[in-house]
Amino acid sequence: MTDLALYITNKNYSSWSLRIWLLMRALDIPFEEVMVPMTGEAQIPGMTGISPTGKVPCLVDRDQGGLAIWESTAITEYLNELFPECGVWPAQMRDRARARALVSEMHGGFAALRGECPMNMRRPPVTLAVSDACRANVARAGAIFASSLDTSGGPFLLGRFSAVDAFYAPVLSRILTYNLLDSAAVHAFADALENLPAWQEWRAATLAETAMVAADELG
Ligand SMILES: N[C@@H](CCC(=O)N[C@@H](CS)C(=O)NCC(=O)O)C(=O)O
Incomplete structure (x- = not known):
């Protein structure tokens, strides 16, 4: 216990x-x-x-x-x-190595995306003007989604849900909220998350929250 x-x-x-x-x-x-x-x-x-x-x-x-x-x-x-x-990590050693690299990359990177596009899950999608650095972060996230799903066959980034999906879920949320990238891989990762009861539970909770953070309300 x-x-x-x-x-x-x-x-x-x-x-x-x-x-x-x-x-x-x-x-x-x-x-x-x-x-x-x-x-x-x-x-x-x-x-x-x-x-x-x-x-x-x-x-x-x-x-x-x-x-x-x-x-x-x-x-x-x-x-x-x-x-x-x-x-938490995938079953195969080579997948675990990739998973840890992706999680480390997310944890230490994507600064422009995180800085310019605050997560705001309940906000209806809006198009935001972003910097080149942010665009580069989005392109990198899109490439991670595409290559991971191609290699694993999905439904989650490395096949079964793992820490990689948890770490990139807020990246996906920002991409969707601010219309930053429209690609097959973005849609596939979004579908996988939207079918996950845990994601549905969190999303429902965001809709029920009333507190507003003015600095994070953009567009
Ligand atoms: N490097 C930390 C980042 C944690 C972090 O920045 N958390 C934010 C919330 S998303 C926080 O507590 N910020 C203080 C605040 O916003 O009041 C981690 O990996 O957990």
Whole structure:
């Protein structure tokens, strides 16, 4: 038995919260969700004393004396160690290597896309003028989706749902919200996510949220 608490913030806007929440929910990893409202400050006041960075997501393992794990990549690896049978990473070594490379690339990259196009899941699609750097990020995401789905045969990027899908789900959400790319691979990845009950549950929650973050309401 494990006793995990996952601290997250506003579902409509928080892409880092979505990644770990989706990973855990889609893989049926049990956890208690703890919602700490976003305030627009660099550190979320509700996270003081829980995460040393004051950010979410933060996973707390109460079975380990309240061990707190921050940083999405570290949480992903911890979940893989706790639940090796759940498929956090693909089954084949070469796929795991690719999966880890893709997750690292996402975690450390896509700065222009993340900076210019805030995740806003409930927003009806709008066309946004973006920089060349952002366009290059979108092209790279589109190429990742296409080559991954071609190689794996889908329905998810590396075949079965894995951490790669969780990390790129908010990238896809931004592409759809701001009409950044219309391609077969974008549609195929969107279809796979939209058929996932965990994605449907998160999306429904974004529609029910009423808090607005003015800085993230563009277009
Ligand atoms: N590098 C961190 C990023 C975490 C992060 O930036 N989280 C945002 C929420 S999406 C946050 O807590 N920001 C503070 C705030 O917006 O108040 C990770 O991988 O988990």
